[in-house]
Amino acid sequence: MRILKLILKNLLRHKLRTLLTILGITIAVAAFGLLRTVVTAWYAGVEASSVNRLITRHSVSFIFPLPLAYRDRIIKLDGVERVTFANWFSGVYKDKKQFFARMAVDAETFFDVYPDLLVPKDQLEAFKRDRSGCIIGNQIAERYNLKIGDVMPIEGDIYPGRWEFTVRGIYTPRDKITDPSNMLFQWQYLDERVREEWPGRAGVIGWYIIQINDPEKTAIISTQIDQYFKNSPAETKTETERAFTLSFMAMFSAVITSMNVISFVIIGIILLVLGNTMIMAARERIHEYAVLRTLGFSTSHLITLIAGESLTIAILGGVIGIALTFPMAQGFEAAMPKGWFPIFNVENITLILASSAAILVGVLASVFPIQRTLNTKIVDGLRQIG
Amino acid sequence: MAIVSVKNISKSYWRDSLEIPVLRNISFEVPEGEFLGLMGPSGSGKTTLLNLIAGIDQPTRGTITVANTDVTRLNESQLAKWRAQNIGFVFQFYNLLPVLTAFENVELPLLLSKLSKKERREHVEFSLKVVGLEDRMRHYPKQLSGGQEQRVAIARAIVTDPTILIADEPTGDLDKTSALEILDLLEQLNKEFKKTIIIVTHDPRAAEKAHIIKQLDKGELT
Ligand SMILES: Nc1ncnc2c1ncn2[C@@H]1O[C@H](COP(=O)(O)OP(=O)(O)O)[C@@H](O)[C@H]1O
Ligand SMILES: [Mg+2]
Numbered sequence: 001m002r003i004l005k006l007i008l009k010n011l012l013r014h015k016l017r018t019l020l021t022i023l024g025i026t027i028a029v030a031a032f033g034l035l036r037t038v039v040t041a042w043y044a045g046v047e048a049s050s051v052n053r054l055i056t057r058h059s060v061s062f063i064f065p066l067p068l069a070y071r072d073r074i075i076k077l078d079g080v081e082r083v084t085f086a087n088w089f090s091g092v093y094k095d096k097k098q099f100f101a102r103m104a105v106d107a108e109t110f111f112d113v114y115p116d117l118l119v120p121k122d123q124l125e126a127f128k129r130d131r132s133g134c135i136i137g138n139q140i141a142e143r144y145n146l147k148i149g150d151v152m153p154i155e156g157d158i159y160p161g162r163w164e165f166t167v168r169g170i171y172t173p174r175d176k177i178t179d180p181s182n183m184l185f186q187w188q189y190l191d192e193r194v195r196e197e198w199p200g201r202a203g204v205i206g207w208y209i210i211q212i213n214d215p216e217k218t219a220i221i222s223t224q225i226d227q228y229f230k231n232s233p234a235e236t237k238t239e240t241e242r243a244f245t246l247s248f249m250a251m252f253s254a255v256i257t258s259m260n261v262i263s264f265v266i267i268g269i270i271l272l273v274l275g276n277t278m279i280m281a282a283r284e285r286i287h288e289y290a291v292l293r294t295l296g297f298s299t300s301h302l303i304t305l306i307a308g309e310s311l312t313i314a315i316l317g318g319v320i321g322i323a324l325t326f327p328m329a330q331g332f333e334a335a336m337p338k339g340w341f342p343i344f345n346v347e348n349i350t351l352i353l354a355s356s357a358a359i360l361v362g363v364l365a366s367v368f369p370i371q372r373t374l375n376t377k378i379v380d381g382l383r384q385i386g
Numbered sequence: 387m388a389i390v391s392v393k394n395i396s397k398s399y400w401r402d403s404l405e406i407p408v409l410r411n412i413s414f415e416v417p418e419g420e421f422l423g424l425m426g427p428s429g430s431g432k433t434t435l436l437n438l439i440a441g442i443d444q445p446t447r448g449t450i451t452v453a454n455t456d457v458t459r460l461n462e463s464q465l466a467k468w469r470a471q472n473i474g475f476v477f478q479f480y481n482l483l484p485v486l487t488a489f490e491n492v493e494l495p496l497l498l499s500k501l502s503k504k505e506r507r508e509h510v511e512f513s514l515k516v517v518g519l520e521d522r523m524r525h526y527p528k529q530l531s532g533g534q535e536q537r538v539a540i541a542r543a544i545v546t547d548p549t550i551l552i553a554d555e556p557t558g559d560l561d562k563t564s565a566l567e568i569l570d571l572l573e574q575l576n577k578e579f580k581k582t583i584i585i586v587t588h589d590p591r592a593a594e595k596a597h598i599i600k601q602l603d604k605g606e607l608t
Binding site: 002003005006009010012013287288291292293294295296297298299301377378379382 | 434437440442443462463466467468469470471473475477481483484485486490494495497498542
C-alpha cells in the first residue's frame with residue numbers, strides 16, 4: 001500500500017458524494033468545451049482573415065454600394081498588388097433555412113486574391129468562360145449533392161427574380177479555418193441583368209478586396225484610399241480584412257461576450273462544487289489527519305493526500321467531460337440549421353483550456369482544506385471528536 | 387541511563403490573552419526498559435505531558451530529551467520524522483483509519499520508511515502475531531471488537547520498533563476482560579521486548595503492572 005492507495009480509499013469513503021462531484025465536474029467541463037467550441041466557431045472567420053488583405057467599403061455601412069470605377073484608382077497606389085471586388089447577393093436556395101454566403105465576384109481576379117480557396121485550374125478556366133457559371137465550396141457540393149454541370153436555381157431577394165447558375169468549379173479550403181461553404185458567381189452576370197431591369201443600380205459593387213505587398217503599409221494605404229474618395233458621393237472606409245470581419249461580428253458581440261463569460265462562470269461553479277466536497281472531507285477528517293501526523297506523516301504527505309484526492313476527482317471529471325465534448329459538439333452542430341457554422345471543430349486550444357481548467361480547479365479546491373489541516377495543531381486535531 | 391529526561395517543564399494554553407497554566411515546573415526521568423504509570427484526576431495535565439514527550443506539542447518552558455535528542459529543539463518536519471522513528475502512540479479511542487484493514491492500518495507507519503513491500507509485510511505480520519490478531523488481518527475496524535481494535539492500534543504502535551511506547555488511557559474505553567488483555571499485552575511488550583512504556587491510566591490494575599507510578603495533580607507532580 002502506498003499513499004496513492006490511501007487517496008483511493010479516501011475517495012471511495014463517500015461513494016455517492018464522490019460520484020456526484022465527478023458528475024458535476026463532467027457536466028461543467030463538457031458545457032465549457034461546447035461553449036468554447038461555439039465561440040471559436042464564431043471567431044473562425046477572424047482567424048482565417050488575412051493581414052495582407054484590406055477591405056474598402058462604403059463609409060456608412062457595407063450594405064451601401066461603391067462605384068466600380070474606384071478600382072482603377074486604387075490599383076495605382078504604391079504597395080497595392082491586386083484589387084478585386086465582391087457583392088452580396090443573398091437570395092433563397094431551396095428554402096429560407098439554407099444558410100451560406102452567395103456572392104457576385106470578379107471572375108478574373110477574385111481567386112488570385114484568395115489563394116486560400118483552392119480551385120483546379122481547368123475548373124477555374126471553365127468558370128471564367130461561362131457568364132452564368134459559379135464556383136461552390138466543397139461543403140456546399142456535399143450538402144446538396146451538387147456536381148460540375150449541375151444548375152443551382154436561386155430566388156433573388158435583393159435582386160428579385162429567378163436566377164440560374166451552373167456549377168463550373170468546386171473549391172476546397174486550403175486549411176481548417178477557411179470557410180468551405182461559399183457560393184461565388186460572376187459579377188458581370190449580375191451587372192448585365194441589373195443594367196436591363198434596374199438601370200439605376202448598375203455599375204456598382206459591394207466592397208473592394210485589396211491585396212497589399214506589406215502588412216506594415218496597412219495604415220498608409222488605407223488612409224490614402226479613404227482620403228482620395230473623401231467628399232465624393234460614396235466615401236470609403238478601408239481596414240484590414242481582420243478588422244472588417246470583427247466589425248461585422250460586432251453585431252453579435254453581446255451573444256459572444258455572454259458565452260465567453262458563461263464559460264468562465266462554469267469554471268467558477270466547478271470550483272465551488274469540488275471545493276465544497278474537499279472542505280467537507282477535510283472537516284470530517286481533522287481528527288484522522290491529526291492521527292496521521294502523530295504517526296509521523298509530514299506536512300508534504302498531507303498535502304499529497306489532500307491535493308491528490310482533489311486532483312483525482314478533478315481529472316476524472318475533466319477527462320470524461322472532455323470525452324463528452326466531442327459527441328455534444330456533433331449533436332449541437334446537427335441541431336443547428338445547416339450552414340450557421342461552416343467551420344465547427346473542437347479546437348485543441350479548447351481541449352487545453354478545459355483540461356487546464358480542471359487541473360487548476362483541482363489544485364485550488366485543495367488549497368483551503370490543506371491550509372485548514374496544516375493550521376490545526378496536532379493536539380487540537382486529536383481533541384476533536386471525529 | 388535515562389531514556390526520557392523531562393527538565394523543568396511548564397506548559398500553558400492561552401485563551402484569548404488569558405494564560406492557563408496546565409503543567410508547572412515538572413522534572414523526572416524514565417530509565418530504559420521502564421514501565422511508568424501516570425495517574426491523576428481528570429484535567430490534571432496527563433495527556434498534555436504525554437503529548438510533549440511524544441513530540442506532538444511543544445512546552446512553554448523546559449527541555450525534554452528522548453534517547454539523547456532534545457525534542458524541544460526540533461522543527462515541525464524534523465519532529466514528524468523523529469516521531470515516525472521513536473514514538474509508538476496508543477490512544478484511548480484506538481484511532482484506526484476506518485477505510486483501511488487491520489493489516490493496512492498497521493502498515494501505515496511503515497510507509498514512511500524505506501522498507502520494501504515484502505519487508506513491510508513481514509513486519510506487519512509479526513506485529514499482528516504479537517498482539518494475537520494474525521487471523522484478523524483483512525478485517526476492517528468496524529468488524530472488530532473494541533479490544534481487538536486496541537490491539538491493532540498497539541500493533542501499529544510497535545511495528546516501527548520505536549524507542550518508547552506511549553499509551554493514553556488505553557483501557558479507558560474497554561470492558562474489564564478486554565482491558566486486562568491489553569494490560570497483559572503491554573506487560574509482555576515490556577518484559578519480552580524490553581520496550582520502555584509510559585502509560586496514563588485511571589485503572590488500578592494498570593497501576594499494578596507499572597513499576598513506577600507518578601501522580602499528577604493540577605499540573606504538578608506529587
Ligand atoms: N489544546 C488545548 N487548548 C486549551 N486548553 C487545553 C488544551 N489541551 C488541554 N487543555 C486544558 O489543559 C488541562 C489539562 O488537560 P489534559 O492534559 O487533557 O488533562 P488530562 O489528560 O489529565 O485529563 C485541561 O484543563 C484542558 O482543558
Ligand atoms: Mg487525558
